[in-house]
Amino acid sequence: MSLFSKHSRSIPLNSLEKFMLAHESEHIAYNSQIVVEFKGDIQLELMRTAIDKAILEIPLLRSYIEETHFSFKRFYSTSADFNSHQVVELRDEVLDQDSIDQFCQKKFDLSKSPAFRFLIGKTQDQKNILLFNVHHTLCDAAGQFNLMEEIFRVMNGMEIRQEAKKDKVFRYRSLWKYMGIKWFLGHIYAQLRPLKKQRQYQMGSLIDHPEKTSRFVTSQTFQLTADQQEKMRTACRKTNISMTEHLTFKCFKALDSSLKSRGDFETPIMVYIPKTLRPLLKIRYSLQNILTTVWIVGKRQEIHDPKFMEKVKYIINSHKMDKAAKFIFGTLATCAFLKPSTLKNIFLKFDQNPHASSSSLLISAGRVPRSFVFPTGWTDINIWARGTMLKSPGVGVIFTGVAGAETITIEYLKYLVEKETISNFKNNLFTELFQDS
Numbered sequence: 001m002s003l004f005s006k007h008s009r010s011i012p013l014n015s016l017e018k019f020m021l022a023h024e025s026e027h028i029a030y031n032s033q034i035v036v037e038f039k040g041d042i043q044l045e046l047m048r049t050a051i052d053k054a055i056l057e058i059p060l061l062r063s064y065i066e067e068t069h070f071s072f073k074r075f076y077s078t079s080a081d082f083n084s085h086q087v088v089e090l091r092d093e094v095l096d097q098d099s100i101d102q103f104c105q106k107k108f109d110l111s112k113s114p115a116f117r118f119l120i121g122k123t124q125d126q127k128n129i130l131l132f133n134v135h136h137t138l139c140d141a142a143g144q145f146n147l148m149e150e151i152f153r154v155m156n157g158m159e160i161r162q163e164a165k166k167d168k169v170f171r172y173r174s175l176w177k178y179m180g181i182k183w184f185l186g187h188i189y190a191q192l193r194p195l196k197k198q199r200q201y202q203m204g205s206l207i208d209h210p211e212k213t214s215r216f217v218t219s220q221t222f223q224l225t226a227d228q229q230e231k232m233r234t235a236c237r238k239t240n241i242s243m244t245e246h247l248t249f250k251c252f253k254a255l256d257s258s259l260k261s262r263g264d265f266e267t268p269i270m271v272y273i274p275k276t277l278r279p280l281l282k283i284r285y286s287l288q289n290i291l292t293t294v295w296i297v298g299k300r301q302e303i304h305d306p307k308f309m310e311k312v313k314y315i316i317n318s319h320k321m322d323k324a325a326k327f328i329f330g331t332l333a334t335c336a337f338l339k340p341s342t343l344k345n346i347f348l349k350f351d352q353n354p355h356a357s358s359s360s361l362l363i364s365a366g367r368v369p370r371s372f373v374f375p376t377g378w379t380d381i382n383i384w385a386r387g388t389m390l391k392s393p394g395v396g397v398i399f400t401g402v403a404g405a406e407t408i409t410i411e412y413l414k415y416l417v418e419k420e421t422i423s424n425f426k427n428n429l430f431t432e433l434f435q436d437s
Helices: 015-023 044-057 097-105 141-155 172-179 181-191 226-239 243-261 308-317 321-337 340-352 419-434
Strands: 008-010 031-039 063-067 072-077 088-094 116-122 128-135 217-223 269-276 291-298 361-365 379-386 395-402 405-413
Touching (some): 015 172, 015 321, 015 340, 044 088, 044 141, 097 116, 097 128, 128 141, 172 181, 172 321, 217 379, 217 419, 226 243, 243 269, 243 291, 243 308, 243 361, 243 419, 291 308, 291 321, 379 395, 379 405, 405 419
Parallel strands (some): 088 116, 269 361, 361 395
Antiparallel strands (some): 031 128, 031 379, 063 072, 116 128, 217 405
């Protein structure tokens, strides 16, 4: 008998979350991390009390997954069977890269809650470091920041927001309410089709060892200087583009240089950029996954055309609901209907194909808003983030941070990509971003 069988309620999964559950394997863990470095008192007992309150009041934190023959299902217990002592680990030591990687990679047992955990330690320069690790089926990055902020709010004597206490979730099938039934049915007709065999096109890749099955993620984070931050802001103002567009354009050029140093002058480059649908759907607050994906392909000669930056800007800006429909109905809809065993077999074959490099780079950019609540007494705050990496693309660039303290994190698959490859790419990227014009 299930531990939760007497007191459980349904909290539905959307098709993106079902995709992640089906794609997760022995080697792939869909974990996502926010890392906060700060000076000041950790306030451990206050933090534990705040986490206990969040566990009691936020249903999503008490959720767990059941896999049946026909579907994945998510439930939550009406009362908590765990507390903060089981999800918060304090180490009175410096957390080196291996310690961070091991903590981030450790898989969650999704058949029972919790699907989140915290690790607290010290940085090399003796600041405190807090790692907030969640399974990606709980939330996307925006939702994860919301969850963390709820805990920080309680530490400051504030209440958890009412929206977080609801068990209502975003489901792509509900788009007809936002977009209209004609739009919804029209895009189903246009996009819904059986999941085909993965296309055998090749994109430029920094993967050195495609034959390896490991998906162990590691990362390098770089705190940007005041001069570097100002150069990025100035470049965005000068060319009238967003930080995401600016970083994407520069990543194309940096990756082109890295591929050329490997003797690859022709293979096209594809980047993919997760994009939240919250603004398009006028959803002010949500903890769940509300994402689509922007794909941009650049031919190698095209990247050096002055018009290419305008192409990047146009593709990102024009990715509205009609463009998102291809991802939602053409890719995700299948995950809503096929059996878990069927999906797992399909995705396993995709992932094990050593010749498939359908994407070159993951790019994510977004600062923490100035309104974000941090615990009183925390100062000199730095934030960075990382998450799951798949064989294709195997390398990701994440820009985030708070005002005046921004970071760039390069994450990659440790046993598939050599350190020298990442060093070369980082140098090319920083040259593109910060060279004097």
